[in-house]
Amino acid sequence: MELLRLKTVPCTFLRRLNRFVALVEVDGEERRALVTNTGRLEEFMIPGRRAFCTPRSGGKTDFVLVAFEDLNGRGAVIDTRTQAKAFERALELGLIPWLRNCRIKRKEITVGKSRLDYLFECPWGEVYAEMKSAVLRGGDNGEYAMYPDCPSVRGRKHIMELIGLSKAGKNAMIFFIGAMPGVEKFRPYRRGDPEIAKLLAEAEKAGVEIHALSLSLLADGRVVLERPSLYIELEEDF
Template sequence: MNFSKPLQIGRLVRRYKRFLADIECEDGSVVTVHCPNSGSMMGLKDLGLKVAFSMSDNPTRKLPYTLEMVQVEGAWVGVNTQWPNKLFQNAFVAEKLEAFKLYKTCQPEVRVGMQTRLDFLLTTPTQRCYVEVKNVTLMRNESCAEFPDAVTLRGAKHLQTLMDLRDQGDAASLVFMVQREDCTRFRPACDIDPSYAKLLQQAYQKGVVVIAYSCKVSPTGINIIGELPLELEI
């Protein structure tokens, strides 16, 4: 999927208050942009990093610009947490996801229980598959994508929900959307959140389908290019 307008390029001045970032544009002016990633963004917050940002058509927005990607050691890394879900949905509709080809419909943001929402419910007339999509931006060494980049209680809750659904007889899947193309494999960041890593392994053993997709990321667009091998052992 391509951006409707080419992104603008700048340098990161600071990222603060979870949703805000200041960017120095190419003409030297500094603008405050919306940062659509409330995570820790480990390794993507350094002063002076090259960034790409979009401009919204929505006139009611307080901040018209949105931070889309950060360049680290020559590789663009997508930070907008909206794209992983859209990438998944588009690829599903285009029947490009081998692992989910048997499902016919795709419903986003489905309620499961009172206070939990999962990203997608895929169905056939007789089967259900619940899917949770996670945005992955972290790569610390050896071309290995890692998740999470901070302790994630919510992520653990989602994993537990997927396991519960599996127990009830439904299919369940956790999809890691790696928004950078300089990775050749995926593993949980055991040192950052050991209990999440354990839970992920447990979920995998229970039959929750774990998939990591690699994406080509550039200021013109973001596209899924393939699956990454998993290293789930702790």
């Protein structure tokens, strides 16, 4: 199902200059591209790898690095803004079974010392929710989308806030955007941050809902929903 249509241009990844800027080649010229994803993305950020950029006006970069070519010509979407827009469109179209008949009431909700991405209004009440980008592939057949690919203090804080909300009797949720073609399941990447893997297991026991969906980018710039719900696999052996 098509969610968005982007004006993409082919580009070649050269190197990451810093956390937020990458050097890419577009039409034979070196250009700077904004990177919105703060993960290491070492699986994708390989010099010479084909990618997809979108033009950007203003600022110190000319493009946004949106995706990397992955399976069967489809792109793995690393741009967190595109992930969020695609998710919101899927929600609007009623394509997400675990948020059926819900709407976004507010964004950027302050909870404790953190900010959560969404406050949903659902038939069963308000739901505090955090969205995370899962663009690390795992499993023998590459069937898993995983998070995180490196330690994340911010991610730990968000999960702890959600646990606190759930224990206080509120509806709390964390969901992951498995933004890669062909993934069917989600699991935390323990090597990336063992504390987050532990916290997610604790969150589930505390009543925090944990969900995931998958999407990808087609060569013509369409962002499509692949699976509205991925199987969740959490580790219990801590």
